[in-house]
Amino acid sequence: MTGRPDPMVPSVLRIARRIEEMEGVVSLELEAPGGFSFQPGQFNMLYAFGVGEVPISISGDPARTDRLRHTVRAVGQVSHALTRLRPGMELGVRGPLGRGWPLEEVAGGDLVLAAGGLGLAPLRPVAELAVADPRRFRRVVLYYGTRNPATVLWRQEMERWRRAGIRVHVTVDSATPGWQGEVGVVTRLMQPGHFEPAVATALLCGPEVMMRFSAQTLHGLGIPAERIHLSMERNMNCGVGLCGHCQFGPRLVCRDGPVFPLPEVESLMQVRGL
Amino acid sequence: MKARLIDKSGLQWLLDRLGSQGYEVLAPCLENGVVEAGPVTSLEELPAGVEEETEAGRYRLRFDGKEGTDLLFSHALTAMGWQRFLHPSSEPLWRAELRGGALEIQPLPAEAPRRALVGLRACDLAAISIQDRVLAQNDPRYARRRENLFLVAVNCGRAAATCFCHAMGTGPEVKQGHDLVLTELVGGGAHRFLVEAGSEAGAGMLQALPGREPEADDWEEKRARIEAASRQRRRLPEDTGDLLASSLDHPHWEKVGERCLACGNCTSVCPTCFCSRMVERTGLDGQQATHWRLRDSCFDSEHSYLHGGPVRRDRAARYRQWLTHKLHHWQAQFGTTGCTGCGRCITWCPVGIDLTEEVAALEVAA
The missing domain is CATH 3.40.50.80 (Nucleotide-binding domain of ferredoxin-NADP reductase (FNR) module)
Structure with missing residues (x-):
């Protein structure tokens, strides 16, 4: 029972690209050096330092396992903080979570x-x-x-x-x-x-x-x-x-x-x- | 060995033994005017002879002990459940540090001391087994605390007016989930405890207990006490789940919503309520933060927050959420009901909302 990884603790990933999609909507492309596989429709908990976590669905190409993309609309405190992050900065990621598209x-x-x-x-x-x-x-x-x-x-x-x-x-x-x-x-x-x-x-x-x-x-x-x-x-x-x-x-x-x-x-x- | 009969000194021996094995011993004592679990080293600290009078929105203690045979476990329940020893009200999960854009996240170890909980009732054990279903698999912090527990249960000899464990099938007799179970006996004027084991660890402890083999009279008194505790007047209908499933639009929710204060007392005392929320606390230098988990209540308007506002805007929707989750949706989510019949939510509701009455009101067609 003990010794299992805690599903509440995020991994740290670096932002490779930041794309301003429209006013208040930003896509963040994260470097995933170890590879990150997911099923379309799944989501990650993204953590902005000092603010907290929010669930964000994965919006990138599943074939690109070295790049992990999320598209965030600045609505609440955490999503605002996420949209302010710049390339080179790091954030926390927990996932992939949930049941995706069949x-x-x-x-x-x-x-x-x-x-x-x-x-x-x-x-x-x-x-x-x-x-x-x-x-x-x-x-x-x-x-x-x-x-x-x-x-x-x-x-x-x-x-x-x-x-x-x-x-x-x-x-x-x-x-x-x-x-x-x-x-x-x-x-x-x-x-x-x-x-x-x-x-x-x-x-x-x-x-x-x-x-x-x-x-x-x-x-x-x-x-x-x-x-x-x-x-x-x-x-x-x-x-x-x-x-x-x-x-x-x-x-x-x-x-x-x-x-x-x-x-x-x-x-x-x-x-x-x- | 199946069972052992001990006297008060034997029970004190058990507390001492648990203490010397490194367990923090927690047992019912009087605290802030209620019976509540706290650290105990001596039997003198137990609330001997105290009984609680409970009703919807009412809790009073009275002392009825007859001299020489003051029952140590004459009360029915601790005011709060025991789950705060498994699922604390606040707990730091990890610490984060930010240095020039670089983030470091350090998991914080769970506090999981060896604890002996003494005086749990059958409904308390049922609550732990429900929480095991909900949390043990995915929450390693809970799992570690759970592994470090030694559970000494007590068979009830009387029920409080708010108890309905008999109807829920969780009590009053302790049948599973315990390491040891005590039945407190006073027949013939001799104050003694019939002790039985429910686990390997419990059996080991039983072997060492200083006492003797119980006799037919002892077993008979145990049976009679459990029978007495089974006399309870509250109940929930057998088809409560179906009833709730078909009552989501029942006008009665509005009525109970008008009485409910959304104070969250019921969720605080419920031994199976498990909701929590994550909170980030930042250091003054802006470079360190700690991520906390705090216990939460579905009566809080923030609980169902979704971009812009709560999904469950009024108290009627929140009460419906609590009751339908507890008594019905829990089954689909975790394969068990979320209610043990302990009645704490009835006792501690400041306006005396009684879930057994609310369910009965739903039985009346809209």
């Missing part, structure tokens, strides 16, 4: 990705896998909705994904002058004919209300509920099922999730304040 079950079928805002981050590793191995999935569709044109994440990357064969659909809640794309909620992008529902799997990440309606729409378009997966968010403090903060009814989001098949969370999402 990619094995998609192999050979259609892959439907639906993201809202920064919810695109944990789906980016999936998109990179699809780009690297075009035969892995049959068709790949990405539906991405965000608040306004200024908050469209990864325009260049999405262009690259498009060229690699991913059908990328983008919408904004409210347009500004010059925006030529779609306006409206992300569910309006989802149309019959984009994918073959009988062989499709959907992966969703974004605000809870966005996921709830996206799941409904995709289910309505014929994707079976058990093949719709959602990345849930709750207040994860320890990341390993010890602290009790991320309870979501019978689930501990950090340990049992963050990715859940729709039938496991559908009824819970209807209850206010759970």
